[in-house]
Amino acid sequence: MGRHKQPQIRDRILDACVDHALANGLPDRLEPFAAAAGTSPRMLIYHFGSRDALLRETLGRARRRQRDFVGKLLCPQPDEPYLTTLRRAWLVMTGPGGRPYLSMFGKLREDAQQQLWPGFRREATTDWLQPLEDGMRSIGRPELATLVLAVVRGLIMDLEATGDAPRVDQAFDDFLASLAPVATEGSRVVLAESGADSPSGPGRDRA
Incomplete structure (x- = not known):
């Protein structure tokens, strides 16, 4: 009678592989993953079937981590101007905590064949759009979320290159400055709809 696979062990191994890939990149062989997970290449094949299947699952879990990470950063915060939220999000996304994700998925986006994740570029184009729409809605301009996303992605590509x-960073600050009048006007609209007496535009955190 064969051994029963244990989901909790598989899950632990996958998390270890994701941690390793974010720190070091996707390996060409199974041995680095096996060492990181404290197991053997044979057990990796046992749990995941093949090297490519493990790589695909590693990318998928890493992307879910990034979506959660970035989604929280981009969500509007109570009592904080959304442009301030955007600036902090940019600094965290492109800082030490976010750069491993940018490096991993930047390389995947540049892969012309996209064998490990067919259609990744198309799928990844709008996966941050919803939190941006929610944030821009807080200043009355949800339709600008696509523009903000395009600028963020373009500047990330510039930074990676x-x-x-x-x-x-200065270019992103300049972009936020160009949005300040829009945000102020949007705040007036939102406040007027809510019955508030006086508008207040968003400030910019330069710290």
């Missing part, structure tokens, strides 16, 4: 963080 050049590593010039000061220039790219």
